[in-house]
Amino acid sequence: MASELSSENQTDSPVTAESPAAPRKGLRRRSFMQALGGVAGGVAVMAGATRAKAGNSWDSATDLSDEKLMEMYTKMLKSRWWEEGMKDVFLKGDDKMYGVCHLYIGEEAVAGGCIGALNDDDYIVSHHRGHGHLINKGGDLDKMSAEMFFREGGYNKGFGGSMHITDVSKGILGMNGIVGVSHILGAGAAYGIKVRGGKQVAVSFGGDGSVNNGWFYGALRNAALYKLPFISVIENNGFQVAIPTTETISVRDLSQIGKGLDIPSYTVDGQDIFAVYAVMKRAVDRARNGEGPTLIEAKTHRFYDHAGMARAKIGTLGAFGLPYRSDRDVHAWIANDPLPKFKNALINLGLLDEKKAAALEADVKKQVQASIEFARKSPMPKQEIGLSNVFAQGTVSPSQLHA
């Protein structure tokens, strides 16, 4: 169990292995360990497992309340089944879906663990594969679905589609179609927090491909210089579109990039929500205390293709037969699916049983279907609306009709 749950190596260790003093921790931790102990069958093994779960020998996952853990699990379910629902809608074809859809399925523990450590008023900046970030930050399924259908009731009123879903009111500064820009926007949001003297943090998510351009370095360098409340999370799913990450950059652990700037930088098992949470919690505490940025690399797996539904099938998890990766790998990744892993942990903790889990899943699926129905019924935006929202006021001229 310990090795299965253990996180990747930590490439930089500026903080000590002891957990930060956390009030009320004793009781919670004891009950957490007891629950685990029931399964692990011994205190020694159990203690080892707890540390491993927490990642990097930290046990801050124990500060999660039962309610919070169940909330995180429900959000992971929503993220999984909303995207599976979108997959089905695209594949069935009845709704004549168009545009792009980058599925996050397989990577959910990263968003879950990271955003689980945030407050409602913190900021996130996402990327093209960001549905999971949105849902974890409180994104509304109805409005997300309607945006996938480019309807008036969508988050972006049909202007944006999948790649640009945004909810500023919830601190979701948007998904974004340009690789790497999330980091510089996130660092900018963090600078804004500094200017206003707030206690929030800003988090940017980016894929492994996002570390290879100047925006990423600019964000890290300046966040370190100004001690900004900024956390950059790199979701390394091993492929820049269809190119292995190993072919695009010389370092294996992308967290290494932060070392030269003296930024605390960690590589963590992105399939383990507890490990991700533990590392993120540290980063968030540091940021709120004015100690500056953290760089986190989460190693993870994308079960489907880069974009779209190539080789995806209704009722099957994962896309097999894609030319740039082996099916054996995909099978191995799915064996390490973060969702059942989280579920089993909650069962071990006594928070869930199979019956409850099934009911919860059924309820989430119902919400997803309801959101798709909402999207179908949402009106089409009027064509002329495209001339608005260019500036705060007024519309631009319909120059396609000038003659």
Place this chain on the structure above:
Amino acid sequence: MAVKPGNYAILEGIQAEMKTNKDLTIFWQNRPTAVSPMGKVIDLGKEFGNARIPQYTAIDEEWYIGACAGMALTGVPSIAHTPYMCTTRAFDLVFNQIGKLRHMTGGQASMPMVIWQDGAGRQPGMAGQHADAGQESLYAAIPGIKVVIPSNPYDAKGLMIAAIRDPDPVIFWHYGQINAVQTDVPDEAYEVKIGEAKLVQEGTDITIVGYGPAMVEINKAIPGLKAAGINAEIIDPRSLKPLPIEAIAASAKKTGKLLAVDHGHETLCGVTEIIARCAMMGAGNKFHRLAFPDAPPPGNKEMIGWMTPDAPKIVAAAKKMMTA
């Protein structure tokens, strides 16, 4: 000679040039490969090796566009293939380096490089960053770089070869909309001269001009124009810089009417320059311009479709100009 898709035709041209020019290098964010309708495969990486085809280039356009400029200074010619959502990533390097170096160095620096810039065009469902067009006019406003923009696979191959052979930097615009245009493409290498317009159709009533994806739509408008009894003269400039203004102005002088179509944004889109020059030359007395509005492209297909100057809008505009 066969009908070939745009991507294949361009790679075929590059393949021929790589055979004769042993230093020619191409940066590409994936494997530069294409398959012809006959099943013939071009795989430049396999054929020319890793140094000249640095496969698996990271998503870092500034790196390789800048690298191409540095290579050019040492006499190594290169092509920087830049994806369609990054049409302005090269801008500062072009503005401050690539376009200026020959002049600033008193003629010492040569810039034998091509920026192969893909363009998205007005695709539904992509929204904002992935459905843009018209940025060629931004580059045409920069001294020291040539701007070419084919509207079909034949011109694409010939212009790419001309761009590679040119001692000066060329930005080559390849919009996805041109890929499926049916043109015969010779197997061998040939040049389409940079700065030379193509007379698409001879006519007497009105001159219609546009390039790249706009020309694709103008071509689609031909049956509608005929049905309306309009004998249009259609010209594809193919280059924005140098601009083949003489051919267009001669036509506008003949017909008296110039309808310019652009998928770029209304303000300062490339055809604006054509209209201004024709007016200054006294060529024509009636001018109109159809362009995408000064708004980013929305995702919803009805919205973006309505905002795009397409074949029906071109026919309607020509009719209006004929009767007004």
